Amino acid sequence: MVFTCTGSDPLIIGGHVFISRLFTGTGKYPSIKSMQNSLERSACEMVTVAVRRVQTMATSHAGLMETIDWSRIWMLPNTAGCTDAEEAIRVARLGRELAKLAGQEDNTFVKLEVIPDNSYLLPxxxxxxxxxxxxxxxxxxxxxxINADPLLARRLEDVGCAAVMPLGSPIGSGQGLNNAANIGLLIEEVSVPVIVDAGIGVPSEAAQALEMGADAVLVNSAIAMAGDPPAMAEAMKKAVIAGRMAHRAGRLPSRLQASASSPTTGLIR
Structure with missing residues (x-):
């Protein structure tokens, strides 16, 4: 059997089927055109949209809604900028209306962010x-x-969340999977999809997340702020496919001692 990140290995979240396991964002790009090209080359099927930034026409978000093909890409409205639960709930409701304006009448998805302190941006x-x-x-x-907290992840699953999104390291830091050990525990703890979000800086880190058993990754800054965003988007796409294939194939067990790859019997003396 050939394992691929294709239609034979779909990711299902809230009843919605995704073939790509790379989700991306829409912020920080140098231009709308760069974002469009990056989304195309990433082959992503879901992108986050910061509801409050779209509403206020913030820098790089003006015209955003008109430049994405919402018939092909699923919108993930997010509550970025919300500092408490009440505010996040209100913005989530606005996000649902935003998705309807994009023609996605049945879209109830929300990336829930509650971040009270801008100095470290931890949830x-x-x-x-x-x-x-x-x-x-x-x-x-x-x-x-969320933080890579297995107990919190289980509690969120218990209340009905469709997935959990633990951070690899702080937002936009590019530090990689500093929380790899906890993410591994979290993956074992919950049965809903685990999407590693924040901190991924290079494709090898995206591949690592999928190799560990994460179901998907969300990458924004590493693509948008790369020297060549579309090229980095394509690199991330390929890394996610490789990581998923490796996970499903099953890695070689780690050993303390060497093990010869060639037979040690029948050697010519």
């Missing part, structure tokens, strides 16, 4: 859980952005 676990409970009750498909 508030209590506020996130509070907001998640309310949004699930309102029929949202909730994908919470």
């Amino acid at each position: 508030d676990p209590i506020g996130t859980l509070q907001a998640a409970e309310t949004l699930v009750q309102e029929g949202f498909t909730v994908l919470p952005y």
